[in-house]
Amino acid sequence: MILLYVATLALFLLSLAADRGKTVKALRAGTRMFLNLLPSLLAILILVAAVLTPLGPETIRGWLGAESGPIAYVIAAAVGSVALIPGPAAYPMAGMLIDSGVGYPVIAVFITTLMMVGIVTLPLERRFFGTRVAVARNALSLIGALVIGLTMASVWSLL
Amino acid sequence: MSSYLARHRIDLMIIVLFGLVFVLSFVFGWEGGQRAAASFRDFALEMIVVLPVIFLLIGLVDAWMPNEVVARHTGDGSGWKSSLWMILFAMLQVGPLYGAFPVAGLMWRKGTSPRNIFIYLGAFSTLKLPMIGFEVGFLGLKFTLLRAALAVPVFLVMAIVMDKAFGKTFVVNDMAASRPRDSAPATHRPPNPTAG
Numbered sequence: 001m002i003l004l005y006v007a008t009l010a011l012f013l014l015s016l017a018a019d020r021g022k023t024v025k026a027l028r029a030g031t032r033m034f035l036n037l038l039p040s041l042l043a044i045l046i047l048v049a050a051v052l053t054p055l056g057p058e059t060i061r062g063w064l065g066a067e068s069g070p071i072a073y074v075i076a077a078a079v080g081s082v083a084l085i086p087g088p089a090a091y092p093m094a095g096m097l098i099d100s101g102v103g104y105p106v107i108a109v110f111i112t113t114l115m116m117v118g119i120v121t122l123p124l125e126r127r128f129f130g131t132r133v134a135v136a137r138n139a140l141s142l143i144g145a146l147v148i149g150l151t152m153a154s155v156w157s158l159l
Numbered sequence: 160m161s162s163y164l165a166r167h168r169i170d171l172m173i174i175v176l177f178g179l180v181f182v183l184s185f186v187f188g189w190e191g192g193q194r195a196a197a198s199f200r201d202f203a204l205e206m207i208v209v210l211p212v213i214f215l216l217i218g219l220v221d222a223w224m225p226n227e228v229v230a231r232h233t234g235d236g237s238g239w240k241s242s243l244w245m246i247l248f249a250m251l252q253v254g255p256l257y258g259a260f261p262v263a264g265l266m267w268r269k270g271t272s273p274r275n276i277f278i279y280l281g282a283f284s285t286l287k288l289p290m291i292g293f294e295v296g297f298l299g300l301k302f303t304l305l306r307a308a309l310a311v312p313v314f315l316v317m318a319i320v321m322d323k324a325f326g327k328t329f330v331v332n333d334m335a336a337s338r339p340r341d342s343a344p345a346t347h348r349p350p351n352p353t354a355g
Contacts, residue, residue: 011219026221035163043170095298
């Protein structure tokens with residue numbers, strides 16, 4: 001993170017030294033893209049916060065821990081696809097789930113869908129790639145996450 | 160400015176409406192609203208820490224990196240070695256997946272092939288090094304290595320399928336078009352030079 005800041009700042013200063021006009025134009029283009037993305041992003045984050053907060057980490061833990069067998073995978077995939085949890089919060093939660101007895105393959109499905117599938121950010125993704133591509137990418141990612149989980153389930157004990 | 164407000168009016172209405180609800184829930188001590196406001200703050204922090212830097216970087220790369228170089232190394236017919244570079248590049252990234260979409264837009268404008276863009280998105284969402292660090296810490300090395308090893312073939316196959324299905328018509332909207340497209344030809348990727 002700090003690396004990203006330092007590298008970007010260095011590039012920016014370098015660019016400024018090399019060509020002032022070009023840098024100002026680059027800065028303007030970046031700002032314009034950011035400002036165009038900001039309203040829909042904020043709106044989505046607000047809706048997610050408003051709708052999903054009542055479901056808090058406790059509830060999600062309850063759901064994922066309650067079932068075992070095939071249903072556990074389905075629940076993990078569904079929750080992971082819908083939830084929007086920043087990585088730094090998701091991994092401790094996954095660790096707690098393991099401690100409370102949830103299997104590693106189910107966690108793999110949960111983590112993978114959490115990272116690859118974004119149902120709530122679909123309106124945003126649509127604006128970049130179009131509806132068909134966005135939906136297909138999410139659907140394939142969901143299938144992929146289940147493949148990862150099921151493969152993990154079959155090889156985990158062999159390793 | 161007024162066109163900006165008009166174009167984003169629904170989103171802005173949601174923001175203002177819920178902003179009011181959040182404020183009122185503190186005034187009247189409504190706990191549900193306060194909790195929602197708190198988790199919105201967490202999301203917003205995650206976003207505001209990463210996104211401005213990413214967009215500054217996109218602007219700089221857009222201005223300095225010659226399209227021709229990007230197209231030659233990561234474009235159509237650049238082979239699987241270029242895919243390896245896409246994966247390594249994605250691993251060095253930070254932030255949520257929606258931060259990768261504008262980067263994908265930049266790549267597309269510069270001539271990166273659809274397959275490589277999908278590989279980038281796959282690697283971004285499953286192999287980011289900062290994430291891997293967290294994952295090893297909380298879930299152990301065995302889990303992390305196995306999940307990562309399984310994720311690679313999954314997103315490679317996905318990229319091939321997506322390329323087969325959508326590669327011909329693939330377009331990324333760059334979000335920079337605050338003016339109509341035709342008055343901003345510089346942001347247009349030339350798909351076929353003959354069309355002028």
